[in-house]
Amino acid sequence: MVYLERIAVGTICVAVLILATWGFPRLYGALPILTYKPLNTLARYYTEWQTRGWLVSESQHFRAKYLAPDVGIVDLVLDAAEEQYYPTTTLLGFQDSGKTLILIYPDRQSLAQPFGWANNEEAMGVYWAGVIRIVSPRDWVQPAEEFEIAFKTQGPVVHELAHLLVDRLAKGNYPRWLTEGIAQQVEKQITGYELPGPEPEEILAWYSLEEMDKSFDRLPDQTLAYRQSMIMVGRLLEKIGWEGIREILKLLGSGRSLEEALYLVAGMRVEELLPSFTLSP
Structure with a gap:
């Protein structure tokens, strides 16, 4: 201390x-x-x-800490992380120095506790301050599912790794909707998994840019917020591809605002990424 x-x-x-x-x-x-x-x-x-009393296992790029119930799970977590490491770092054009810390929590309640979340919080993973935290697949993989395949295709590791790389490139200088949209697009491309949500034609109205910028985690319809962030980044990808995304993140990391970075790389205003309709305040 x-x-x-x-x-x-x-x-x-x-x-x-x-x-x-x-x-x-x-x-x-x-x-x-x-x-x-x-x-x-x-x-x-x-x-x-x-977590000084937790057990520790390591692989080439990751260091996992976990509790006794997950002794039989840690190798699967590290294998999945290593499999997804190069595809993810290639898309985002960045490899972190040193080994990334992954904390494996035995259940969703124990993951929620450090953040003061409600016990019914459904998140299976979270990235914060250089550390990936995930819920053990023992807590959420269904009995009828093939355990290893379910974890590698639906698990949170690639999503949270994408958050870490965005954070490293932009040095914390980005809105929440941008990192969520990028993480979902990375996840979709690498594992094929897509968070459940309405299709664009099913949505009658969308959140405003101000709401997405300032209140992302407090918006009443989180499913819509996540889907909108994915669509906004998808529009950006259609125009500039992953190379352009990487350039925007580097500009953010140099101190540019998102408005400046987007205009320099894509010749666009942020408002142009919004779907056609917005929800009333």
């Missing part, structure tokens, strides 16, 4: 020095990028400390 406290103090000192040098107005726009690395480092050390 003393080591963590020293890191925290060092991070605060660096932040104060930058603020004094740059001034607040200039700093505000670059804040996510300037704080990205120190905050991720702090979060990683804290996560490692929180």
Whole structure:
């Protein structure tokens, strides 16, 4: 803990020095990028400390931590992660340095607990601050399904890995709908899996850009929000392909706004990605 406290103090000192040098107005726009690395480092050390009693297994690109009930599951998780690593990093054009930490939670309730979510939360995975967290397939693969195939085609690893790579490239400087749309498109291309949701012709109205930007996780119809994000990124892919997506993420990582990056790469405004109709506030 003393080591963590020293890191925290060092991070605060660096932040104060930058603020004094740059001034607040200039700093505000670059804040996510300037704080990205120190905050991720702090979060990683804290996560490692929180799970210091967990079991550990490693593969070439991943380090998994898990509890005793998942001793028989960890090899499957690491195998799936390695199989999906190169296809995902090739699409997004980035390989993270070091080994990515994957935490395997025994059930959805234990995954929800660190984030203060309700116990009925249905998420099977989450990416946060450089760490992939997933629910053990023991908790959600149905008895009638072929266990390994179900996990590799429907499991959350590739989706959360895509979030990690977007985060690394853009250095935290992106809206939620963009990373969700990219992760769904990556998942669809690599495993063929698509989150359940209405088809575009079945939807009478869509969320506004402001709602998608500012309230994505609080929108009342999360199925619609996720489907809309996938469609918006799909429109972008049709115009600029994965190479263009990579360029946009790199520009975001250099401090450009999404509006600037989108115009420079695609010659578009963000509003042009929206479906034709929007839901009333």
